Amino acid sequence: MSTATQTVSDLCAAAKRASRVLATLGADVKNRALEGIADALVQRTAEILEANGRDLQAGREAGLSPALLDRLALDPRRIEAIADGARRIAALPDPVGEVIDGSRLPNGLDVRKVRVPLGVVAVVYEARPNVTIDAAALCLKSGNAIVLRGSRSAAHSNAVLAAIAAEAATAAGLPAGALALIGGGDREELRELATQSGTVDLIIPRGGEGLKAALKGVATVPVIFAASGNCHVYVDRSADLAMAQDIVINAKVQRPGVCNAAETLLVHRDVAPAFLPRALHALHDAGVTLHADDRARAIVSDLPLRVAVAEDWDTEYLALEMAVAVVDDVDAAISHVNRHGSGHSEAIVTSDTAAARAFELEVDAACVYVNASTRFTDGGEFGMGAEIGNSTQKVHVRGPIGLRELCTFKYLVEGAGHIRA
Amino acid sequence: MSTATQTVSDLCAAAKRASRVLATLGADVKNRALEGIADALVQRTAEILEANGRDLQAGREAGLSPALLDRLALDPRRIEAIADGARRIAALPDPVGEVIDGSRLPNGLDVRKVRVPLGVVAVVYEARPNVTIDAAALCLKSGNAIVLRGSRSAAHSNAVLAAIAAEAATAAGLPAGALALIGGGDREELRELATQSGTVDLIIPRGGEGLKAALKGVATVPVIFAASGNCHVYVDRSADLAMAQDIVINAKVQRPGVCNAAETLLVHRDVAPAFLPRALHALHDAGVTLHADDRARAIVSDLPLRVAVAEDWDTEYLALEMAVAVVDDVDAAISHVNRHGSGHSEAIVTSDTAAARAFELEVDAACVYVNASTRFTDGGEFGMGAEIGNSTQKVHVRGPIGLRELCTFKYLVEGAGHIRA
Numbered sequence: 129m130s131t132a133t134q135t136v137s138d139l140c141a142a143a144k145r146a147s148r149v150l151a152t153l154g155a156d157v158k159n160r161a162l163e164g165i166a167d168a169l170v171q172r173t174a175e176i177l178e179a180n181g182r183d184l185q186a187g188r189e190a191g192l193s194p195a196l197l198d199r200l201a202l203d204p205r206r207i208e209a210i211a212d213g214a215r216r217i218a219a220l221p222d223p224v225g226e227v228i229d230g231s232r233l234p235n236g237l238d239v240r241k242v243r244v245p246l247g248v249v250a251v252v253y254e255a256r257p258n259v260t261i262d263a264a265a266l267c268l269k270s271g272n273a274i275v276l277r278g279s280r281s282a283a284h285s286n287a288v289l290a291a292i293a294a295e296a297a298t299a300a301g302l303p304a305g306a307l308a309l310i311g312g313g314d315r316e317e318l319r320e321l322a323t324q325s326g327t328v329d330l331i332i333p334r335g336g337e338g339l340k341a342a343l344k345g346v347a348t349v350p351v352i353f354a355a356s357g358n359c360h361v362y363v364d365r366s367a368d369l370a371m372a373q374d375i376v377i378n379a380k381v382q383r384p385g386v387c388n389a390a391e392t393l394l395v396h397r398d399v400a401p402a403f404l405p406r407a408l409h410a411l412h413d414a415g416v417t418l419h420a421d422d423r424a425r426a427i428v429s430d431l432p433l434r435v436a437v438a439e440d441w442d443t444e445y446l447a448l449e450m451a452v453a454v455v456d457d458v459d460a461a462i463s464h465v466n467r468h469g470s471g472h473s474e475a476i477v478t479s480d481t482a483a484a485r486a487f488e489l490e491v492d493a494a495c496v497y498v499n500a501s502t503r504f505t506d507g508g509e510f511g512m513g514a515e516i517g518n519s520t521q522k523v524h525v526r527g528p529i530g531l532r533e534l535c536t537f538k539y540l541v542e543g544a545g546h547i548r549a
Numbered sequence: 550m551s552t553a554t555q556t557v558s559d560l561c562a563a564a565k566r567a568s569r570v571l572a573t574l575g576a577d578v579k580n581r582a583l584e585g586i587a588d589a590l591v592q593r594t595a596e597i598l599e600a601n602g603r604d605l606q607a608g609r610e611a612g613l614s615p616a617l618l619d620r621l622a623l624d625p626r627r628i629e630a631i632a633d634g635a636r637r638i639a640a641l642p643d644p645v646g647e648v649i650d651g652s653r654l655p656n657g658l659d660v661r662k663v664r665v666p667l668g669v670v671a672v673v674y675e676a677r678p679n680v681t682i683d684a685a686a687l688c689l690k691s692g693n694a695i696v697l698r699g700s701r702s703a704a705h706s707n708a709v710l711a712a713i714a715a716e717a718a719t720a721a722g723l724p725a726g727a728l729a730l731i732g733g734g735d736r737e738e739l740r741e742l743a744t745q746s747g748t749v750d751l752i753i754p755r756g757g758e759g760l761k762a763a764l765k766g767v768a769t770v771p772v773i774f775a776a777s778g779n780c781h782v783y784v785d786r787s788a789d790l791a792m793a794q795d796i797v798i799n800a801k802v803q804r805p806g807v808c809n810a811a812e813t814l815l816v817h818r819d820v821a822p823a824f825l826p827r828a829l830h831a832l833h834d835a836g837v838t839l840h841a842d843d844r845a846r847a848i849v850s851d852l853p854l855r856v857a858v859a860e861d862w863d864t865e866y867l868a869l870e871m872a873v874a875v876v877d878d879v880d881a882a883i884s885h886v887n888r889h890g891s892g893h894s895e896a897i898v899t900s901d902t903a904a905a906r907a908f909e910l911e912v913d914a915a916c917v918y919v920n921a922s923t924r925f926t927d928g929g930e931f932g933m934g935a936e937i938g939n940s941t942q943k944v945h946v947r948g949p950i951g952l953r954e955l956c957t958f959k960y961l962v963e964g965a966g967h968i969r970a
Contacts, residue, residue, distance in 0.1 A: 495960040538913075
């Protein structure tokens, strides 16, 4: 574990050394480490709660909102859940060593493209202390060393969680330095972490737009943003309207504070008169504040609809709030989505194969849904077991970042004295 | 094509709009465009040579070296070769639409992970004007719009090549704006290109360390460095020494100016007395200047060996020059490679399966060779048809950057009204 006297660059260099060993370990050692971490967390619950209590106390004194305090709070049940998460990751297949592709070249060389760890992954995150263990378990299982950098508000909790995990990992045979936590809080430290070219192979920020902006300007190591989602549901002319209503309600209401929740409803003008009154009443009854364009407000006059302004189309509310617009056709819906969406998850409800195909082909997003809720974008739902976040970038990984996505590959080429002519 | 009055940001925005259309085109349209480009280049050879003549004239006046002037020079045969390159790319399978993975989830949702274009790819390159067409053909075939930024020294040649290609592409049905060239030369323009977040999806610099450094500091869009190679050949204790000598000579001498050529020879101490005299004499006879460590110089005293200094181990000579060291064992060789290598191509010559396995497992590089020359790292050799360079990064792509590597993917998820519980 990190100590106060080690610099960011020392910790990253130690992580790099550890990563050389981690890359060679079989799944059995890594799985034992993850199970050891889970056991230790449960055994040392009192210690974790004590540290968490100090963070909560400081948070209350600093006037954190009840929502933020709740995200920060741990209890024995939550610690059990964190430990279970690590055990579930241990039970997943090891991505390292998977042969992705391979062939014998015409000259007889045997080429295999084999999945290998990235090396050192840095994860920068806010508030929730469970990320400390989730991210560590995913990185260690995929054979990577991890450097964590949490927020100041969870500093005590994160420090104890990381110390327990690092101890248990070392006890199970992982190399020292494989898991490190850096202080947290100051921007200079973040800049230092994001410029460790040669030791840090990837940095993943999990957090809001402020964190993203802070990193964009300074990072010299590759960054994958586990970013925000401005997601849409488009109800096509041919949609089954009962299905459409269920999907819209689910996408907006089931868990509004997450990145795969929908933020904007788009409705084809031909079905707007039939669909909007019932759908907006249902959304309103579920507590959703609605920001509607002129055409939608002209159809639904018996609800307190706000006037949608330009910013509404670009806003990720992350709350019981939704923008609503009427569009001329599927092409207009696609244009709206590509202009305002963040490339996360986009849904069309339709019974028309041509509309479905156009939406799938032309919408530029990580996940494109036909007749299903945007809420399914999730490593667990997709059968990847777990995720460290969802990427809205296009390089390396799009959508859920699971174990395979924390890997790179190398080509292994075997010959019998082959030289190039 | 670009005109002098369009800004970098205008060109990138137009490329983004074009990329929406490109992503929906079938292979037939894209292939016709590439064949049209090839035909137009040959037909308009005189025009190209006239522009190239102006660059050569300016280059001679500026005192460019004969080697640089040769890289810059075009002639009818070279133009034919560039056109043939575009035709060969047209003949490759279309990567767009390939289903990479897919399954039916337990809840009945059908998920397909489908290869799609990245969108807008920017390629920044030096000297050789053929890159204008090679890069354009690879990007257009993979459904991407391309923004090219060549060097000032090839400005006239690049402008004519890009104009001819853009015209032919549009004539064949590709959207306007799909291929653009920006002026070239000034660093401010490069900074502008590298910060077009939201329009440029990837920037690929093809060039030396200066270009890399210039981009690292400023880029906010994802960058894949088609970078340098500090490659090693390690001759193990158990190596077939005749095979080892052939591989070393091939890796160093066959084409010394390229990134997959070897720069350092490492030899196990037990075979150094038998191997080094013959190998170093053969290298010397081939015109190679040798920088040897103390142990190697103690063995070979009848050659004018230079004293290897610390920088030699980190130098990519790109010339008939090689560093030579004696190491204690395969572990020492692996450590040396991981400390000094650039993660490009690394070879072991051995007849010992344990040594081969350790080298493959522990060497952190894009391509690891057993009993073969490093010179095979190449998109063409690997059966990928063509490449835009070789990546030594670990995210997104490692090794040859071919058509598939110029793509991302999206998840297409189809349901029947599925909502999340």
